[in-house]
Amino acid sequence: MELDEMKGVWSDLTEQLETQKQLTQDLIVKMTQEKSSSRLGRIIKAESIGIVVSIGMVLYLGWNFNQLEHWTGIGGAIGMFGILALGIVFATRIIRKARTIDLMNNTYSEVIRRFDEFRALLRVYKKYAVWTSVLSVVFVIPVTAELFMEKNITEMEGLYEALIASLILVPLVLFFITKFYSRNVSAVKKALNDIDFKD
Amino acid sequence: MSKTADFTQLISDNEGALFKVSALYTNDRDSQKDLYQEVVLQLWRSYDQYEGTAKRSTWLYRVALNTAISYLRQSKRQRATVELDAVLPQLSSEGNELLEERLALLQQQIKKLDSLEKGIILLYLEDRSYDEIAAITGLSPTNVGTKLSRIKEKLKKQMKREA
Numbered sequence: 001m002e003l004d005e006m007k008g009v010w011s012d013l014t015e016q017l018e019t020q021k022q023l024t025q026d027l028i029v030k031m032t033q034e035k036s037s038s039r040l041g042r043i044i045k046a047e048s049i050g051i052v053v054s055i056g057m058v059l060y061l062g063w064n065f066n067q068l069e070h071w072t073g074i075g076g077a078i079g080m081f082g083i084l085a086l087g088i089v090f091a092t093r094i095i096r097k098a099r100t101i102d103l104m105n106n107t108y109s110e111v112i113r114r115f116d117e118f119r120a121l122l123r124v125y126k127k128y129a130v131w132t133s134v135l136s137v138v139f140v141i142p143v144t145a146e147l148f149m150e151k152n153i154t155e156m157e158g159l160y161e162a163l164i165a166s167l168i169l170v171p172l173v174l175f176f177i178t179k180f181y182s183r184n185v186s187a188v189k190k191a192l193n194d195i196d197f198k199d
Numbered sequence: 200m201s202k203t204a205d206f207t208q209l210i211s212d213n214e215g216a217l218f219k220v221s222a223l224y225t226n227d228r229d230s231q232k233d234l235y236q237e238v239v240l241q242l243w244r245s246y247d248q249y250e251g252t253a254k255r256s257t258w259l260y261r262v263a264l265n266t267a268i269s270y271l272r273q274s275k276r277q278r279a280t281v282e283l284d285a286v287l288p289q290l291s292s293e294g295n296e297l298l299e300e301r302l303a304l305l306q307q308q309i310k311k312l313d314s315l316e317k318g319i320i321l322l323y324l325e326d327r328s329y330d331e332i333a334a335i336t337g338l339s340p341t342n343v344g345t346k347l348s349r350i351k352e353k354l355k356k357q358m359k360r361e362a
């Protein structure tokens with residue numbers, strides 16, 4: 001096929017497409033909004049994964065609870081149950097709140113109002129994540145020691161090393177959690193700017 | 200005319216061009232649809248920044264091609280085998296079999312080019328002037344001419360090899 005022939009084929013295609021125009025104003029607006037709303041879906045997906053992982057951890061702890069004998073392990077497991085349960089509740093609320101930000105069926109001001117509520121909830125969740133990540137170190141170490149090393153925390157070798165490692169890891173984890181949420185919030189903000197499809 | 204109406208009019212007028220860009224930069228109908236929507240979204244986002252200094256078509260092609268190129272970079276799926284039939288438009292009326300066949304061949308050749316070359320040949324086939332291609336791609340008009348000759352040579356070689 002020569003280039004001139006290519007141009008001919010292309011021009012035939014252009015003509016064919018001209019006769020097949022299908023997009024209406026509604027469809028174009030809907031298409032744009034749909035694409036924007038998928039960004040909220042990412043947050044919902046991330047939170048859903050968080051819920052599944054937390055439920056998995058709760059089940060694992062529940063299954064192995066009778067292996068814990070020392071009070072530090074039992075206390076740690078109870079503390080972790082609490083943190084995970086609260087985390088699941090928070091994540092569920094975030095998902096539910098995110099789902100109320102209906103870009104297709106609400107007015108812009110309504111969406112903005114719901115987004116503000118959503119952001120407020122995320123702020124609370126962030127504070128919760130900061131506190132629990134510090135607390136979880138205290139809870140995780142005795143549980144891990146008993147379940148994986150079959151020793152209670154008082155007999156555990158390398159306790160101080162584990163504590164130091166946790167002290168280094170906690171700020172890192174916090175940094176990523178904070179980054180994750182700020183990124184998600186700005187993604188939603190961006191989505192809201194995208195949906196302002198009115199003059 | 201309101202902003203929304205003006206924008207939707209622009210999209211309706213250039214539906215074919217957007218279709219062709221999304222068809223050339225993707226390998227299956229789902230990705231094509233996704234890229235098509237992404238291009239419309241990016242056009243909407245940058246619509247406020249369009250100052251009217253460039254021609255509307257120049258601005259539209261620039262946004263569409265930049266979106267397609269970045270889509271291609273992000274998508275690992277592009278390494279999959281090219282399913283040509285899947286990206287062909289629905290040429291429904293009778294007697295289009297020949298056109299479909301020739302189009303398939305044309306797309307097959309173009310898809311072997313790199314992202315920038317694809318964009319340049321697409322604009323050439325769309326009958327855009329060297330100056331406009333230069334404004335869209337950010338190259339100089341002379342560079343466009345040089346690149347275009349190379350692309351033509353490349354296409355010729357490709358076709359000869361397969362003949």
